Structures are given as C-alpha cells and as structure tokens.
Amino acid sequence: MTIDVQALIPMFVAIPLGLSLLIQLVARHRHGLAEALTILTLLLLTVMSCYAIGYSGVYHLGGWPTPVGIDMRIDALATLLLLIVSVVGLAVSLYSVDYMRRFTARSHFYSLFLLMVTGMNGVILAGDLFNLYVFLEVAAIASYSLVAFGCAHEELEASFKYIVLGSLSSALILTAVALIYGITGTLNMVHIATRIVETGRDTPLLLAFGLLIVGFSFKAALVPFHAWLPDAHPSAPAPVSAMLSGVLIKAIGIYVLARLAFNVFGIAENELSLLRWLGLVSMVAGGILAAGQKDIKRLFAYSSISQVGFMILGLGLGTPLGLIGGLYHLVNHAFFKSLLFLNAGTIEYMTGTRQLKKLGGLNSKLPVTATTSLVGSMSIAGIPPFSGFWSKLIIVLACIESGHFGFATAAVLVSIVTLAYQLKVQRMAFFAALPASLKKLQREPPMMAMAMILLATGCIALAFAVLTGLRDPWLIGAAQQVLTAGTFGG
Amino acid sequence: MIFSLCLLLILIGLYGVVVSRQTLKIVISLLIMNHGVHLLLLLIGYREAGNPPIVDPAISIAEFAASSVDPLPQALVLTAIVIGLGVLALMVAFCVRLYERYGTFDVTEIRRLRG
Secondary structure: OOOOOOHHHHHHHHHHHHHHHHHHHHOOHHHHHEEEEEEEEHHHHHHHEEEEOOOOEEEEEHHOOOOEEEEEEEEHHHHHHHHHHHHHHHHHHHHHHHHHHOOOOHHHHHHHHHHHHHHHHHHHOEEEHHHHHHHHHHHHHHHHHOOOOOHHHHHHHHHHHHHHHHHHHHHHHHHHHHHHHHHHHEHHHHHHHHHHHHHHHHHHHHHHHHHHHHHHHHHOOOOOOOOOHHHHHHHHHHHHHHHHHHHHHHHHHHHHHHHHHHHHHOOOOHHHHHHHHHHHHHHHHHHHHHHHOOOOHHHHHHHHHHHHHHHHHHHHOOOHHHHHHHHHHHHHHHHHHHHHHHHHHHHHHHHOOOOOOHOHHHHHHOHHHHHHHHHHHHHOOOOOOOHHHHHHHHHHHHHHOOOOOHHOOOHHHHHHHHHHHHHHHHHHHHHOOHHHHHOOOOOHHHHHHHHHHHHHHHHHHHHHHHOOOOOOOOOOHHHHHHOOOOOOOO | OHHHHHHHHHHHHEEEEEOOOOOHHHHHHHHHHHHHOOOOOHHHHOOOOOEOOOOOOOOHHHHHHHEEOOHHHHHHHHHHHHHHHHHHHHHHHHHHHHHHHHOOOOOOOOOOOOO
C-alpha cells in the first residue's frame, strides 16, 4: 500500500491538534492513557516525516486553488525541520512519563505539548504569511502556559516576561504582514516573491522586512532581543526547556527568518551583513554570559543564545557553504541542547538542586546521565569527531572562503569559550568529589534513561551526515539548495 | 494621515509597555498596541465611499473589484482579535497568579530571577 505524501501534508497539523483535544476528552483523569497517546502521536509524526523525505509539493486546503485557498507547502528544508520536531518531541514525551509524575494535572501538560507541536508543524508548512502568524501564536501561547506549568514564583515571573516580549514581537510581525499585504496585494509567500522580483523593493517593503527581522529575532532570542530566554527556558519543567531550547526557537525563529530572507524577499548584501553582526553579537555575548553562570539550566540557556548566533552567522554569509553550516548546526543543536536540558532535568529530579556548587561526583551515581551528557557536551564544544565539530568547522571554513577572517576568528574563539563552560559543568557536576548529601542517590528512572540514550544516539549518528561530503551532507545539502535556488514548495 | 494615527496608537502602546511598573498597566498597553496594529490591518482594505464586498450580478466582476472594499483584511482582523483575546486572557491570569504569589502588581518587586 502506498500513501500519497501530498495527502499527508495537512496531517502533520491535524493529527497533533486532534489528539490534543482528544486527550482532554477521554484521558483527562487517566494519565497513563494521555502519556501513551502522546508518545504514539509523536512516533507517528516521526514515521510520517521520514516518509516525506525527498518530496516537495503543495497541498491546497479544501481543494481551493492557490490565489483563493490556503496553501501548505513542503520541501527539503521543511521536511528537515519536521523531522527534528518529531524526533526531539518523541524523546521529550518519553522523558516526561517519569519526570512529570511530580506535577498534578498531567493530562493538561500533554495537551499543551501537542498543541505546541501543532503550532510548530503549522509554521513549518504554512504557505502564506497570515497562517504562519496564526500557527506562530498557537505555538507561542502553548509555550507561555507550559513555562508557567508549575505555578511557582520563578515560573510565573519568567512566563510573564516571556508573554510580554512574545506578544510585543507578535505585534511587530502582524504589522509587517499588514504592510506586505497592502504593498503586494497578496499573502501567499510564492506570489509575494514573484511580485517583489517584478516591482523591486521600495521603502515600505524594506520597513516590513525590517519589522519581520526584529520580530523573528525576538522569537529566536538573538542579542539584543534575548532578555526573555535566560529566564523562561530554565524556569520551565525540564521536558519543556528541552523542547523550547531544542526546537521552538529554531522552528518559529531561525527557520522562518531563513525562509523569508532567502525564499521570499531575496536578501541583499547589506541585510546579510546585518544578520552576520546579529549572529556575532549573540555568539560572543551568549558565550561570555554562559561562562559565568552557577545554575546549570541557566548556563545551558545562555549557551543556546550563543549557539543560535553560530547558526545566524552561517546563514548571514549567504554562500552555499555558509548555509550548510548554519542548517547543520541547527540540526545538531536541536539534538545536543535538548539532550543537555534533559540531563540537567535528571540532575534536578534526582538531587533536588540545579546549583553547580552543590553537585559533584554524579559519575558513579547516575551513569547514563553522565555518559550522555559527556556526549552532548563534547558535541556542543566541537570536539572531533562529534557532530558539533563538523558544523562549526563548516561555518569557519565558509567564513574564510567568503573572506570574513574576523568572523572566522570570533567563531573559533567562541568555540573555545564553549569548551571551557562545558568542561566546567562536567567537572563540577560529574567529576568532583561526591558531597555527603548525595551519597544515597538512586539510579535514574528507566524512561528518562531511554529518552537520553535516544538523543545521544542521534547526536552521534549526526556526525556521520558529513560522510556524503562537506559540501553536501545527508539531507542538509538538499535543504540548502531550497534556500539558495528554489522557491518554497518546489 | 489616518495611517499615522495608527502608528501613534502603536507607539503609545509601546511607550506604555516600556515605562509601566504595574503588570496590569503593561497588559493594557499591549492591548492598545495590538489594537493599533488591528486598525492598520483594517484600514489597508478600506476604500473611501467603497461598496460592501457582496457580488452584485448587475455589474461585472472587474467593475466590482474596482469599487468594493477588500474583505480579506476584515477576515484577518477577526482572526487576529480572537488570538489577541486568548493571549490577553492568559496574561491577566498570570497577573492574578503573580499577585497571589508576590502580593504585588509592581514589576520592580517581582524579581527573583537574576544573572
């Protein structure tokens, strides 16, 4: 039996949305059922996105043709993002089974989680700007409430900050959408791209583009728009932090930024240079701030800002090699950062603290956490032959190739800073002497261990993507071609 | 002219978000800003002395398109208002919960997260 991939496109949104409602209907008080349904949904989404590899096309919602109806488009880049969302989501939902036992109303958590996946898949597949905005808000509202899920002091404070800055950026994005509709008379991304090529770019359109860059820089937490991230990501429950840092800032931040810049607006050199500088500032500031942190999750949150800087730097080079580096680092970061947040969550779950000073010697007590976090740390620090080394190498090579020696030096220096703070975590949490208070620690629960092993395997497997060539890594080469040459949806 | 009034409304909202010290005032400022954006979106489809966008069989489609207001932005604004309502409800809920925990609406006193 063969299934037409085109018919699957709306299912990426419909299935998690339907299940999120179904859980509230049938599994509101049966937490086991809610867990099983969530895991099965994410498993199904993973299989579906594997099935969609290599396909690109358009789905017309309700059968209405393009200018009238709503388009959903899929191509190599969208498939890559769908795959990341589903695989990381699967690992996180496995992890939540044990981790969320401490919380009440767990079925609400799973509903909101699936709603967030719905929003991200919708943003990835939306073919017009207004639906992109709607799905963006779906993902954002779900994430605001997930950050505040525990309802403790810190969580509410972080979430309030997040929701204020989030709706500010959404308002900027909606303004840009309104301006673009007024100027081009259409909301369809492909049509906007052709109109822009026909009529050229005038000042109002540049204003709209500028508003979009600022709006999505907020969502991607680029310095100076990062203020919410170091509060929101560490305060959330660990599975949510992993999902936010691992995929949300990429699916609704960097992906949309790249898509709009390269496929819709046809980015010019001075805008590329703006992206490069944003990347550089985030990379350096995030790295330096991370090195000074004492809270393990806060450290990882600042590290996310720094690594996002690497991706934007790669994209801002605009050359094929730079785009490959940026996208490859995006995929790698989704895996190792969600892994590291799950590790941090396990440490907090088992020991009750996130302060590095109170930890130590966990190597002997939590072997799975220690091993997987070593894999994650070495990947993010760029130690060969782990995956992070290859993506950072490609970014540095791309900088040199296009003559930006200063950016290349900065990237190398920030990698060294990354190595320094990752070693600090490893030394203080896993290798130092075991404090007396932690002598009676038990092993991590099996589902948590399984989720971490799944992500660590993914990290190691990603290093083999370069086997098909530095200029054309597996899956990522095809995604890069979408950005340089093609239009959205083939 | 009318567009600059929208811009003014957006800027008033932005100013309020930046300078307010109370959580509820920040929420109200965001509301003002959002409504400025909604008005802008609505005005883009407006046409002075335009006809309502209901097809009249007596006139041709081209003539209809040249004389009626654009209905699409109205549909978009409705959606945007509903989304805004959802965010607003969540924000007010956060304000209430924050008041329960901290006993204040003052954001300068709600400061446990540092670093």
